Amino acid sequence: MAELLHLGGIDDWAQAMYVLGRELSNDPEATAAKIVSMYGGMGSLNDLVLYKAGQPLEKENGELDILRSKLYGLCHV
Template identity: 50%
Template sequence: MTELREIQALLDRMVDLLNLAAQPDWAGALERHREAIGTAPDITKARILAMYGGMGSLNDVVLYKNGQPLSRENNEFDELRIRLHELCRAT
């Protein structure tokens, strides 16, 4: 799998998890980046990395459903988030 395809796959799964947890704003933002990565990879990677800093960042996302944290999904989301960061920084 190429780097860009892996980034797209990571973003796809992250969007699925965010939709499961009813977080449409984050899901929409990552979906837009998934669509853009193929046409403007360098700019999109920089924009993805910018989502990781500061309060209210992608690092702060915790998945809940019906007021309960989704343990398994949060663990998976964290792994995906780490891998996405690694791939975007690798350039």
């Protein structure tokens, strides 16, 4: 997911995902709670759309949607 976000120029979100990935092994429950909190409100993970050169990346956005759903399912217990 971080790589897709980076590809779409959403580097702040990509960096956040890299950091959370590193934190996961240290404190899985707290990290999962942080991840779930990223899904709510305006400007949330759910709102992100990947673009390159002003054009939406259809294939990559589809993949991002799948990964968002899987990640939420893994973290929302």
